[in-house]
Amino acid sequence: MSDTTILNREDMVTAKNSVSVLFAGDSGDGMQLTGTQFANTVAVYGSDLNTFPNFPSEIRPPAGTVAGVSGFQLQFGTSSVYTPGAKFDVMIAMNAAALKANLANLHHGGIIITDTDGFDAKNLKLSGYGEENNPLRDGTLKDYTVFEIPVVSLTRTALAETGLSTKNIDRCKNMFVLGVLYWLYSLPLETTIKTLKTKFAKKLDLAEANIKAVTAGYNFGDETEMFSQHGRFSVAPADKKPGLYRRVTGNEASAIGLAAAAKKAGLNLFLGSYPITPATEILQTLAGLKKWGVKTFQAEDEIAGVLSSIGAAYGGALAATNTSGPGLALKSEGLGLAVILEIPLVIINVMRGGPSTGLPTKPEQSDLLMAMYGRHGDAPMPVIAAKSPVDCFYAAYEAAKIAVEYMTPVLCLTDGYLALSSEPMLVPSPDELASITPVFSPARKADDPPYLPYKRDDRAVRPWAKPGTPGLEHRIGGLEKQHETGNVSHDPANHELMTKLRAEKVARVADIIPDLTIDNGPENGDVLVLGWGSTYGAIKKAVEQALEGGCSVAHAHLRYINPFPKNLGEVMGNYKKVLIPENNCGQLLSMIRDKFLIEPVGFSKVQGLPFNEMEIEAKITDILKEL
Amino acid sequence: MTDTLAQLTAKDFTSNQEPKWCPGCGDFAVLQQLKNAMADLGLKTEEVVVVSGIGCSSRLPYYIATYGVHGIHGRALAMASGLKTARPELSVWVGTGDGDALSIGGNHYIHTVRRNLDLNVILFNNEIYGLTKGQYSPTSKVGLRTVTSPNGVVDHPINTAALTLGAGGTFFARVMDRDGKIMREIFKRAAEHKGTSLVEIYQNCPIFNDGAFDPFTDKDRKADTTLYLEQGKPLVFGKNNDKGIRLDGFTPVIVDLGDPSVSQNDLWIHDEKDFIKANMLARFFDDPDASEDFLPRPFGIFYVEDRYTYESALSAQIEKAQENGEGTLEELLAGNNTWTIA
Numbered sequence: 001m002s003d004t005t006i007l008n009r010e011d012m013v014t015a016k017n018s019v020s021v022l023f024a025g026d027s028g029d030g031m032q033l034t035g036t037q038f039a040n041t042v043a044v045y046g047s048d049l050n051t052f053p054n055f056p057s058e059i060r061p062p063a064g065t066v067a068g069v070s071g072f073q074l075q076f077g078t079s080s081v082y083t084p085g086a087k088f089d090v091m092i093a094m095n096a097a098a099l100k101a102n103l104a105n106l107h108h109g110g111i112i113i114t115d116t117d118g119f120d121a122k123n124l125k126l127s128g129y130g131e132e133n134n135p136l137r138d139g140t141l142k143d144y145t146v147f148e149i150p151v152v153s154l155t156r157t158a159l160a161e162t163g164l165s166t167k168n169i170d171r172c173k174n175m176f177v178l179g180v181l182y183w184l185y186s187l188p189l190e191t192t193i194k195t196l197k198t199k200f201a202k203k204l205d206l207a208e209a210n211i212k213a214v215t216a217g218y219n220f221g222d223e224t225e226m227f228s229q230h231g232r233f234s235v236a237p238a239d240k241k242p243g244l245y246r247r248v249t250g251n252e253a254s255a256i257g258l259a260a261a262a263k264k265a266g267l268n269l270f271l272g273s274y275p276i277t278p279a280t281e282i283l284q285t286l287a288g289l290k291k292w293g294v295k296t297f298q299a300e301d302e303i304a305g306v307l308s309s310i311g312a313a314y315g316g317a318l319a320a321t322n323t324s325g326p327g328l329a330l331k332s333e334g335l336g337l338a339v340i341l342e343i344p345l346v347i348i349n350v351m352r353g354g355p356s357t358g359l360p361t362k363p364e365q366s367d368l369l370m371a372m373y374g375r376h377g378d379a380p381m382p383v384i385a386a387k388s389p390v391d392c393f394y395a396a397y398e399a400a401k402i403a404v405e406y407m408t409p410v411l412c413l414t415d416g417y418l419a420l421s422s423e424p425m426l427v428p429s430p431d432e433l434a435s436i437t438p439v440f441s442p443a444r445k446a447d448d449p450p451y452l453p454y455k456r457d458d459r460a461v462r463p464w465a466k467p468g469t470p471g472l473e474h475r476i477g478g479l480e481k482q483h484e485t486g487n488v489s490h491d492p493a494n495h496e497l498m499t500k501l502r503a504e505k506v507a508r509v510a511d512i513i514p515d516l517t518i519d520n521g522p523e524n525g526d527v528l529v530l531g532w533g534s535t536y537g538a539i540k541k542a543v544e545q546a547l548e549g550g551c552s553v554a555h556a557h558l559r560y561i562n563p564f565p566k567n568l569g570e571v572m573g574n575y576k577k578v579l580i581p582e583n584n585c586g587q588l589l590s591m592i593r594d595k596f597l598i599e600p601v602g603f604s605k606v607q608g609l610p611f612n613e614m615e616i617e618a619k620i621t622d623i624l625k626e627l
Numbered sequence: 628m629t630d631t632l633a634q635l636t637a638k639d640f641t642s643n644q645e646p647k648w649c650p651g652c653g654d655f656a657v658l659q660q661l662k663n664a665m666a667d668l669g670l671k672t673e674e675v676v677v678v679s680g681i682g683c684s685s686r687l688p689y690y691i692a693t694y695g696v697h698g699i700h701g702r703a704l705a706m707a708s709g710l711k712t713a714r715p716e717l718s719v720w721v722g723t724g725d726g727d728a729l730s731i732g733g734n735h736y737i738h739t740v741r742r743n744l745d746l747n748v749i750l751f752n753n754e755i756y757g758l759t760k761g762q763y764s765p766t767s768k769v770g771l772r773t774v775t776s777p778n779g780v781v782d783h784p785i786n787t788a789a790l791t792l793g794a795g796g797t798f799f800a801r802v803m804d805r806d807g808k809i810m811r812e813i814f815k816r817a818a819e820h821k822g823t824s825l826v827e828i829y830q831n832c833p834i835f836n837d838g839a840f841d842p843f844t845d846k847d848r849k850a851d852t853t854l855y856l857e858q859g860k861p862l863v864f865g866k867n868n869d870k871g872i873r874l875d876g877f878t879p880v881i882v883d884l885g886d887p888s889v890s891q892n893d894l895w896i897h898d899e900k901d902f903i904k905a906n907m908l909a910r911f912f913d914d915p916d917a918s919e920d921f922l923p924r925p926f927g928i929f930y931v932e933d934r935y936t937y938e939s940a941l942s943a944q945i946e947k948a949q950e951n952g953e954g955t956l957e958e959l960l961a962g963n964n965t966w967t968i969a
Contacts, residue, residue: 307699472673487644
């Protein structure tokens with residue numbers, strides 16, 4: 001190889017606006033780790049990004065098979081990135097099964113980087129291609145740019161002198177591939193090297209081997225002729241707001257949001273929870289926050305999860321419980337108790353495909369009506385929804401604020417897509433977070449008039465009485481209560497009054513929530529795309545593209561579903577048509593029709609997959625044609 | 628509302644709500660002894676929370692002038708667990724029934740006793756569903772005719788003592804509703820025990836299951852059908868204390884103390900710290916009406932074990948995590964992996 005070639009290649013750096021990459025391999029190939037490393041590197045480099053893991057629901061599926069393929073998808077870019085990308089531009093396929101499982105989602109003409117050692121007879125057979133049908137040879141990939149790299153062999157060569165066992169050396173092959181990718185996208189190795197040093201601080205030989213492997217991969221890119229035709233790519237850093245950043249998944253963000261709310265409010269956080277996919281990381285994250293005084297209680301079941309939280313809330317803690325659809329169903333009786341007790345409680349429901357066990361690892365938005373109405377009796381509670389992984393932080397925080405300040409359970413909806421996706425979060429300073437002000441009744445003296453636990457203020461909110469406070473001793477429960485005294489009452493008129501007061505209190509939350517704003521597009525026009533929850537990224541992108549194409553279209557996204565922002569009807573009235581895309585069969589659509597007596601256009605996708613921007617843009621175009 | 632310096636009396640623990648139990652209900656006696664015990668223990672009304680589920684007995688909190696929460700069916704223990712975990716310094720009492728604790732709340736029962744939170748649980752066992760008007764419960768005797776078992780119950784009943792010990796309970800006692808003095812003392816022992824104290828009360832329901840415990844309360848029979856456990860004392864029962872229990876290997880045998888060949892020294896001495904023997908006592912569960920050959924039903928404290936409580940262990944973990952200071956909000960928001968964009 002001559003210097004000239006390298007010099008020529010150095011000249012060939014193609015700038016890209018954004019790139020979507022999939023790391024795919026066997027569950028044991030370390031693809032989640034590799035993808036995470038790549039994500040950290042591009043984040044520190046200054047790109048905006050969004051990641052999404054895609055792993056099998058089985059813990060140890062058969063190696064080498066399609067069922068055992070684990071993937072990590074990520075999009076990084078110069079401008080804002082809202083989704084991990086509908087299709088990928090680049091796919092790393094560590095074996096034949098990884099290729100087979102994901103080829104359909106690779107852009108036509110996209111790049112495939114393969115480990116040829118993962119395409120031996122055994123892997124071909126296990127993948128289902130068959131020993132005779134090697135896709136690298138039979139023309140299957142003729143429309144793609146394929147880079148075949150014998151990763152295992154090259155890693156073994158590079159690490160031959162480390163003295164490590166072949167098994168340990170082979171475990172470094174993912175780092176080799178990562179190095180190649182860093183070279184290809186003109187990215188630095190520093191972030192990964194730093195992480196490896198920390199991760200293997202007590203196993204220096206492994207740290208060194210992994211660093212060697214990632215460096216060898218990078219140097220391979222430099223030296224090989226393989227890329228000479230295509231050269232390298234670069235994605236300039238995004239124009240992001242200056243400040244301190246961290247990367248969070250939606251579930252991590254939800255957990256931190258709760259803990260931050262407790263700190264800000266001066267309360268202790270209690271989480272009663274039972275493990276359930278895809279909500280468990282909230283419990284896991286909070287279990288690790290003991291330094292912040294967080295108490296987590298892994299309950300015996302979903303019911304005990306919510307009831308223990310109700311007990312803690314009665315005791316004066318900021319109490320929360322988290323779950324997913326089947327668990328929310330089990331908690332619904334407890335939520336009725338929280339409604340009538342009028343105590344603060346945050347319920348984070350991470351939606352997944354249902355009904356029943358349904359699609360436990362796949363996202364859906366189909367618990368909205370259960371969140372709204374899925375309780376016995378007239379039992380309204382505020383319902384809010386997060387729109388992005390970072391927004392899970394703010395949604396959980398705001399749910400806690402409403403819960404504490406309005407003495408009510410609040411349902412916060414996220415979903416499996418947000419829960420596992422990650423993106424950079426601009427770390428807020430404590431002062432930037434809204435205040436949270438619990439109002440505990442003060443102690444009373446013997447000659448004070450009797451304490452009235454259900455005496456409401458002008459917002460219809462009752463006070464919070466912390467056990468241990470002298471003079472506030474009172475007894476409350478699930479039986480209907482007399483107005484003001486809280487004593488058991490079966491009086492017909494009182495029940496109606498209390499039912500209405502409970503509803504009024506929730507309705508008055510509308511007084512403190514901001515008006516709905518137009519996220520993008522004109523203040524009035526042909527089509528308003530009204531979204532909620534995790535459809536944000538896809539709608540945002542679709543509307544951006546439609547606007548570029550000259551369409552009269554706007555995007556508004558609902559955070560507050562109960563109560564709705566006061567101006568929602570007015571906003572919708574400024575457009576000829578309202579389009580509501582949802583990952584369910586039209587649940588927000590029903591609510592909007594019910595409340596505003598209008599006929600919006602619904603757009604459903606219930607495949608356990610999020611929308612992509614192309615689908616929504618096509619729908620916008622269809623509607624515009626019919627106008 | 629009371630003067631916090633003076634020792635309170637049972638009256639200070641009486642709320643302004645009139646109990647709505649049926650005349651003659653065993654619940655009244657329990658309520659009175661509970662208030663007596665709270666006063667004896669020197670508790671203050673503001674530091675006590677009484678938690679309950681659903682059922683006749685679960686109305687308990689309304690009648691005690693402390694803090695109280697009346698929850699939903701079966702979930703009193705779950706609610707109390709959250710409360711005690713969040714606020715370990717409170718004195719938390721739970722009122723529950725056989726249906727509430729052992730049927731709909733059975734799962735919470737098992738897990739609460741194994742976690743050993745410092746809760747005082749009063750299980751009112753009347754062997755019937757009273758509030759829903761007389762359906763059989765998980766402790767009803769086989770053959771009992773009720774509205775839902777017109778031909779007699781076929782379910783085998785739960786043995787509360789065996790269940791509690793089997794689930795890893797650290798305190799189990801059984802009391803008859805009419806034994807007021809014993810009840811008061813056992814409530815105090817339960818409160819002093821650091822852990823989940825389970826007190827099962829045989830409580831007569833005069834309306835739907837009247838006389839369920841007659842075999843153990845009948846003047847003529849009770850001496851032979853009941854066995855009152857006292858720490859360090861031999862197991863002696865019967866009219867004139869003429870019968871004793873001796874262990875023949877692992878088999879409890881009733882011996883006649885009038886027999887000159889039987890010595891008091893051979894008798895089983897009650898030791899509430901002995902787990903194996905407590906388990907054997909729990910199996911003294913014969914129905915005196917079913918056969919002539921039965922072991923007497925034990926009352927009193929079966930078993931007491933010193934074991935760490937859930938909330939103390941959790942608090943210790945938090946203290947350890949905070950030994951170099953509590954985490955700040957800034958640290959929480961930033962996490963441990965950040966980068967700066969200038």
